[in-house]
Amino acid sequence: MSVREQIEREIRQRGPMPFSRYMQICLYDPAHGYYSHNAEQFGKAGDFYTSSDVHAVFGRLLARQFDEIWQALDRPPQIEILELGPGRGLFARDVLDWSNKKFPGFYAALTYTLQESSPALQAKLRDSLRDHIGTGRTRVPEERPSLAQRFSAGEGGKDDQVPEGRPSGPSRTLTPETPLIVFANEFFDALPVEILSTHGKLHIALENNRLCETWLPPLAEEMEFLDRYSVHPEPGERIEVPILTQNWIQQIAHAIPSGVLLMIDYGYTRNQQLAGRHRGTLMAFRQHSASPDPYQAPGEQDLTAHVNFTALAAACAQSGMQVEKLRTQSQFLMGLGEKNQFADAFEDCRIPQERAKVALQLKHLVTPVGMGENFQVLIASRAIAPVKMTSLSGLSFGN
Ligand SMILES: C[S@@+](CC[C@H](N)C(=O)[O-])C[C@H]1O[C@@H](n2cnc3c(N)ncnc32)[C@H](O)[C@@H]1O
Numbered sequence: 217m218s219v220r221e222q223i224e225r226e227i228r229q230r231g232p233m234p235f236s237r238y239m240q241i242c243l244y245d246p247a248h249g250y251y252s253h254n255a256e257q258f259g260k261a262g263d264f265y266t267s268s269d270v271h272a273v274f275g276r277l278l279a280r281q282f283d284e285i286w287q288a289l290d291r292p293p294q295i296e297i298l299e300l301g302p303g304r305g306l307f308a309r310d311v312l313d314w315s316n317k318k319f320p321g322f323y324a325a326l327t328y329t330l331q332e333s334s335p336a337l338q339a340k341l342r343d344s345l346r347d348h349i350g351t352g353r354t355r356v357p358e359e360r361p362s363l364a365q366r367f368s369a370g371e372g373g374k375d376d377q378v379p380e381g382r383p384s385g386p387s388r389t390l391t392p393e394t395p396l397i398v399f400a401n402e403f404f405d406a407l408p409v410e411i412l413s414t415h416g417k418l419h420i421a422l423e424n425n426r427l428c429e430t431w432l433p434p435l436a437e438e439m440e441f442l443d444r445y446s447v448h449p450e451p452g453e454r455i456e457v458p459i460l461t462q463n464w465i466q467q468i469a470h471a472i473p474s475g476v477l478l479m480i481d482y483g484y485t486r487n488q489q490l491a492g493r494h495r496g497t498l499m500a501f502r503q504h505s506a507s508p509d510p511y512q513a514p515g516e517q518d519l520t521a522h523v524n525f526t527a528l529a530a531a532c533a534q535s536g537m538q539v540e541k542l543r544t545q546s547q548f549l550m551g552l553g554e555k556n557q558f559a560d561a562f563e564d565c566r567i568p569q570e571r572a573k574v575a576l577q578l579k580h581l582v583t584p585v586g587m588g589e590n591f592q593v594l595i596a597s598r599a600i601a602p603v604k605m606t607s608l609s610g611l612s613f614g615n
Pocket of ligand 1: 251258266267268269300301302303304307331332333334337400401402403406407
């Protein structure tokens, strides 16, 4: 059954579906969802590229940051990195290779867990990381829906209608007391959102066998989210409400006994929304072109919404984590690279032409016209002295 047929069947059986459910089926339907059925979304030949597709220096600089975090935790004998939504695993490979080469103490303590819901991408990860998996230090657990997932699958959902591969929170592989770094790059912007307008909450219905939009009353929880962390839509606006992301962040915060959450994503703050920006950020991507129409090709195009950093930071703070001031990717990478003039980027270059190419790639990651200003970095920690956190290289640029 195609994604469209699956959506239509569910609407016939259960009535209009909330937009988050539509987005979930489009992206994560186990057979035909955008992320489930193929593993070729990334890079030049795919629909979009992420920082790890640009150059290995992204993972190498982050390896440097993870090593410093391990030191700030007083070099525990074991530490776990849990990467959420690793995609095809380029980042993990770069971090593991560089840590092995440059930070042997940290590497010896490290277990790297990759939590990926797409079966196609899981298979790709197991193949591309087989050397590291062979050492027993790298793990790609199979995702199976838990009871909590079934429950969270939504408004009246029955077991047989729950798409697999949508875990309801982080699943680490070491014991809960082991220090943990949770890392997520462009993960939260791929989670389903609700959409609210002055007419109510967006649902998808069927009219004359065609998908159409209809508006129903929102839940109290969704209105409360707007009151606290976002803005109420003006006529003509559509504002996203990322309730699922809030649930994820709460669970992640609880899962970190000591350690750090480090997430990088497109996003905005409530103040920016109050100033009139980012008031509706849902986009569809296909073959590197963006479209505001999420209904064009269900299951064939990526759907994404910017993250609300005000809400994410609040959820971390409410769980007792120390939250650092938001940094742009540019500030963060400059802090990590400036001490050794980005030697991590140029180490493999043998000839000037190679250096010139890498310099361009680095520029793309760091400068405002590239990815440097569009992406922001949220860091929250638990059980690390504030002074140790603020002296991390990634947080030191401009201090
Ligand atoms: C936009 S991609 C980012 C991939 C990668 N982090 C990168 O930077 O290249 C989002 C990834 O999150 C994965 N994903 C989405 N929801 C997930 C979930 N609930 N559990 C695990 N992975 C998930 C998708 O399958 C996809 O690989």
